[in-house]
Each structure stands twice: as C-alpha cells, then as structure tokens.
Amino acid sequence: MSCGELTESDFGLCGACWGDTPFIGGTVCESCGVPVIGSADRFRTECDDCLKTPPPWNAGRAALMYDGKARSLVLALKHGDRTELARPAARWMAQAGRDLLRPGMVIAPVPLHWSRLLKRRYNQSALLARNLGQETGLDCVPDLLVRKRRTPVLDGKTARERGDVLADAIDIHPRRALHLMGRDVLLVDDVMTSGATLAACTRACQAAGANHIFVLALARVAKDA
Template sequence: MSGWMQRILFPPVCLGCSSLVTEPGTLCASCWGRLRFLERPWCPVMGTPFSLDLGDSMLSAEAIASPPPFARARSAVAYGGVARRLVQGLKFRDRTDLAPWMARWMLRAGGEILPEADLVVPVPLHRSRFFSRRFNQSAELARAVARLACVDYMPEALVRTRRTRQQVGLRASEREANVRGAFVVPDAHRPAIRARRVVLVDDVYTTGATVAAASRVLKRAGAREVDVLTFARVLPGDFRADLQEPI
C-alpha cells in the first residue's frame, strides 16, 4: 500500500489524545504543551531537576540522605497529565504501539548512560501477572530502547520470583518491603551480567523501591554498574501514598 493511501485510510493521530496530526508518533500542540520533559540542571545521581544550576557535582538531598544502589537514574518526562495517559495506555489498554515512540524520548534522556551500556534489562513481571496482562510494558520499552541505542537486550537476565502486591496506596517504606527479595538473576545468566554495565528499564520511577531492589540483585550477581532509565518520573513532593489510581 502506498504512503498516500495509508494516510487516507489510517491518518496519523496524536499519541496523547488521538486527534489528527501531520506525522505519526507525534503529539498535537495541546498535548505537547502539557508534557514536561526533564532537563538539566539535575542531580547527577537521581536525575531530579534543580530549579537553579548548582554545578555538575551538586547532589540532591535524596541522594545524600539515602544513596541508591544504582549509579544514575534518568527519566524522559515528569509523570502526570499526558505522560500518565501514555503510561496507562501502554500498561492497561494494550497500546504496545506507543512503546517505540516513548522509547525515542527515553533515548534522549539516557544520552549519558546508554553509550556506556553493555546490556539493557527490563524490570520483570511475575509470571502470573504476565499471563494475565499478556505482555510486560517495561520489556516493550526496553526492547525499543536497546534497538535504538544498538545495545544488547537481555529480558531473561532478571526474574521476579514472587508476586508482589500492587504498589498503589503503599507508603515508601511499605513499597521497599513489598519488593524486598522479589528478584533474582538466574544462575545461567550470571556470566552475561558479570562485569557488565547494565541499564535497567522501567515505565515509571515512583519512589525508586522497585528499581533499587532490582539493582541490588544485579550488583550482587556481579554487574559492574547499574543505571536506571524510565519513561516517566514522579518528582519528589508529587508522590502521595493515599492515591488509589494505578500508576
């Protein structure tokens, strides 16, 4: 089918609201204006933006008070509004077609870490949740990121061994306890992890409990370094444990 015929039969629509746009994989002007891309200056460890440029070596209070097991965390956009609709469309409405476009923004956010990476690994779902959902949204994003960045993709390197509670409605400390001991690197894949730089991919960074637990397991398996890359980030001060809507 020719390009002009495809555009007539399947016109491109906005990723955020499905209104007509001129090019596929884009947002309309209204949705674009409501999307907050995370930019420098930011904490070099946590990737959270600063309101003022405090210098490349200045750490956030979060990074100083509770140093994470990963080296760096980066996210493409702040979670909320259009970004939230994109995440929930991918996660709960089978919009796997969104993943390649979301990954392009993640590629930009991961500009420091992806050139140094040896492997891209997604945060896994437990097999029972995978069978009910039929796909892992983090794996869809990780596969697209790995392809765009020309980095090896290894979805089997990390396994979730027990089904954890949904994190919605849990306080930060409860989230940490919920995912503690939930991940393992299978023995067969430890050689592929050892001494490698791993980029761990998830859809949303909320409190960091999930990616921290997964990073610790990867480090114990011998990973040289673990960086975290997510599509969206719940910024400090925006997290509310009483919110009952799924992330």
C-alpha cells in the same frame, strides 16, 4: 498518539499535546532524574532525598514527569494495550538517558511476576527496553531478571514499606547470569516512584557480578506526590 489528531509523522504529538506533556529538561538530580532548582556545575547534582538516602545505582534519568498527558500515555501503554507507544517512548528515553549509555552495556527491564504477566499479556517495561535497544544499538536481555514471588500493589506504601515488600523478590535468571559479569547494566522501568523496585533489581545485578548500574524510567513521580 495522545488525542488522535493528525500529525506530520507517525507516533507524533500534536502541538497542544506536546505542550501539555511534562518532558523533563534542565538541571536534574543525577541519581534519580527528578528536576532540581539551579544550574549544573562541576559537582554532582543531587536532590535532598538522594543526598539523605543514596540509591544503590550509579545514576538515573527519566524522560517525563508522571503527570497530565504523560500519565495518560503511561497508563495507556501499561493497561490500555497501546503497545505501539513503546517505540516513541523509547526515543524520548534514549534522549533523556544519553549521558548514561556506555559501550557494551546491557539493557534489562524490571520484571513482572509470571501470574501478572499472564493477566496483562505483556510487560510494558520489556517493550520499552526492547525498543530502547533498537534505538541505541545496545544488547537487550528481556528476561535477565525474574520476580520470584508475586508482590502486592505498592501504591500508597512508603519507601520503607516498598523496600520490605520487595526484599529478595527479584533475582537474576539462572541462564542469563553470564550476560552480567563485569558489564554495565541499564535497568528500564515505565515509572519510578520511590525507586524501591529498581533498587531491588540493582542489588540482584550487583550480587551477580555486574559492573556499574544505571536506571532509566519513562516517567518520574514527583517527590511530593
């Protein structure tokens, strides 16, 4: 799925690409999923950034670091029409987020504005969410959230600037609010950078009466990137 070499199963990685793909393992921040130094204990493990500015969701995880082969795979899914990558990626995400899954939880992707969706033709986060629902047996509501206005590209902006851009940009689809009342929600995105987009989605879900909110990304940008 990365270099085109033959593998033993469909949608697999050859040994070389597997070794070059930065899967996240070991001790991670329980809020954002970034790897941290040390071993887990009975206390909640968090990175310095999440201790300083706690995210609004309950817990978060990611399957990969956004670097090397992982970055290439994410970009192929996002911009290269490699929609078939969503299925194996969802398997990796299910493994990375196994501690977040709850009975009766609803899965929802980060939404695209309709104009961007029209140009791209698909929402990569929605593809991941659908496949994750099939992988876990949990309900997936692809249009649970809507982006009310088109926001500029967030690359290069600080966390504060990203938050300002996204303020009031995301809301619950008026016909989907009943899916949220009193339920746990798993928000799905392809890449988590500052977490501003997922924070905006979290606040929209909380305002609509959701219970606990968890986030799961395919890839996590390193804090010093």
